[in-house]
Amino acid sequence: MPQNFVEKIAQAHAVDLPAGHEVHTGDFLTVRPAHVMTHDNTAPVMSKFQTIGATAVRDPRQPVFAMDHDVQNESPENLAKYAKIEAFAATHGVTFYPPKRGIAHQVLCEEGFVLPGTMVVASDSHSNLYGGLGALGTPVVRTDAAALWATGTTWYQVPQVTRCVLVGELRPGVSGKDVIITLCGRFNADEVLNHAVEFAGVGVLSLGVEERLTIANMTTEWGALAGVFPCDERTVAWLAARLDLLERENRNRGDLTGERLTALRDDPPGADEGARYAQTIELDLSRVEPSISGPDHVKVMTSLSEMRARKQAIQKAYLLSCVNARVQDFAQAADVVSGKQVADGVEFYIAAASSEVEEESRRRGDWQKLVEAGARALPAGCGPCIGLGTGLLEDGEVGISATNRNFKGRMGSRDAKAYLASPAVVAASAVAGFITGPWEESEESTDGDVATIAASDAPPLETDAVAIRDGFPRSIEGEILFLDADNLNTDGIYSKDWTYKDDVPKEQMAKVAMENYDPEFQAKAAEGDILVSGFNFGSGSSREQAATCLLYRGIRLVVAGSFSETYKRNAFNNGYICLECPDLVRDLRARFAGAPKEATRRAGMSLTIDFERSKATADGKSYAIAPLGRAAQDLVLSGGLEAQVQRALEA
DSSP: OOOOHHHHHHHHHEESOOTTOOOOTTOEEEEOOSEEEEOTTHHHHHHHHHHTTOOSOSOTTSEEEEOOSSTTOOOHHHHHHHHHHHHHHHHHTOEEEOTTSBOHHHHHHHTTOOOTTOEEEESSGGGGGGGGGTOEEEEOOHHHHHHHHHHSOEEEEOOOEEEEEEESOOOTTOOHHHHHHHHHHHSOSSTTTTOEEEEESGGGGGSOHHHHHHHHHTHHHHTOSEEEOOOOHHHHHHHHHHHHHHHHTTOOOTTOOHHHHHHHHHSOOOOOTTOOOSEEEEEEGGGOOOEEEOSSOTTOEEEHHHHHHHTOBOSEEEEOSSSSOSHHHHHHHHHHHTTOOOOTTOEEEEOOSBHHHHHHHHHHTHHHHHHHTTOEEOOSSOGGGGTOSSOOBOTTOEEEESSSOOOTTTTBOTTSEEEEOOHHHHHHHHHHSBSOOSOGGGGOOOSSOSEEEEEOOSOOOOOOOOOOOTTSOSEEEEEEEEEOOSSOBHHHHSOHHHHTOTTOOHHHHHHTTTTTTOTTHHHHOOTTOEEEEOSSBTBSSOOTHHHHHHHHHTOOEEEESOBOHHHHHHHHHTTOOEEEOHHHHHHHHHHTTTSOOOSSEEEEEEEEEETTTTEEEETTEEEEOOOOOHHHHHHHHHTSHHHHHHHHHHO
16 A cells, blocks of 8 residues: 555554554554654753653663753753753753854754655654655654653654645745745634644645745644655755865765765655645745735734835734745845834834754844844744743733744733744835835736645545554454533643642542633543544643543543644543544534534443544444554553653663
């Protein structure tokens, strides 16, 4: 059976697969990623690493530490934290990049750690960026990072994959940032939630690597777990230039060698012809317009021409972050501000994605043009993008930013407004004092729909019988406890009133499960129930107690239309099963459509999960579920990832 690019990368990094097993969407795998990146959060991962009893890093070449978040903070406490991380790296032989070298994702790309066809993970949500170079970049949680340090492996469930076909070419003045803003704004109803997105089509070749990195980066905000571009001649040329520079400067080259480059040129990795996808999106690049995202939400889009007519005043402008702070971005912004001045009452902040980017922008003269126009330079790093350091939005202010998120309070005060746009629009707005753009001709509307979407009509794959590990149940049966809600977040499942108390016993955690969602939940739930809920279950913050409180309450497992991937990782990392079964959710909704609304409802029927046949059965009807392979079974049998790692270390 042909494999898509994501399946092929997952297959290449899987370990302990049954003989002849072909990897496809839904498979639970044990994988050995090429690299795992941690940044300022390396410190808590170190604590987790020690808690699980690890004393040595299994493969010192696999982890990479790069300090990038709080680099403006030169307090003794923060400097001591960085020093402690650097000392740990030296002790274990791990590559370490100090603060102000740059944003970790950019640094990994520059230093040769990200290559097409490889899997690179990071304990940061914007690891999707690696897909701009044809890698499968995807986030993991801190427990996964510690386990990777200790064992070199972690678990991965192959997601559904959306194919995004790009046709045409961008018009002058339209950027990669406009492409991803358009995709987020046009398909803003969770169409790609927890999918990987593979970009394809003749339009891809018209996009440079910097534009691809921008688009891949913000597939995170679109809801995807990864955004992967193909490896083509532009990818290879970019990597060849990097290799030449690294060799000339006698620097660490990561995994980038002449031999690897030749192999990529001769046989570029990619999807098989006829591979299966959950759905296909087609985007006509020639019809993409400069657009603005926000305020407060990435998936709210307004055309630049409409925003210009509003003359929305701004007080701050930002050109920085891992999505848009590369050489091309500064060049575009410098062209806009050349010979002009930032408007009175506007503060314009710039920070490069890396020290190397800043050096090159200075060499070209772009950095000086921006500073001469009144921009305020900050060190290479995340800074205001994540609400740290100088230049945050204050109460009542409006900002225009080339960053990737504009959530309330993200860049400062919750009473401020943040809009997202391309570097050129940010620069033009900083000079004008209101949101506008530099190129009139690029804002003309075009006829026709910019994008379409179509679901796959391919029949579901037939799954083989799953081999069941000794001690793992072949089936589970329980009464359905139906919580008919989409986007049920972790605060509803386990309230903030308990989250930051470290000494809450399991019994108390069980008693407060769901209290912030439904005060009646505890009275209706019974030990042995199977909880069934809607789509994007466990969204919001990453608190793992939202999974363990249900485990301790005696809920056997959770079935949902879909899950927040972070929730799913926290659940399986604690040995707790989560299964997706959207058709069951839809049938339950139809069954109770005319009944009085109840936040928690006893459905009056049982659900049987047959793990060997990958089937769920309720009320005489069977539903397909993803096969729960040996990687997932081992997590459950071990009681979670930490216990599994401890046993491996003891062995």
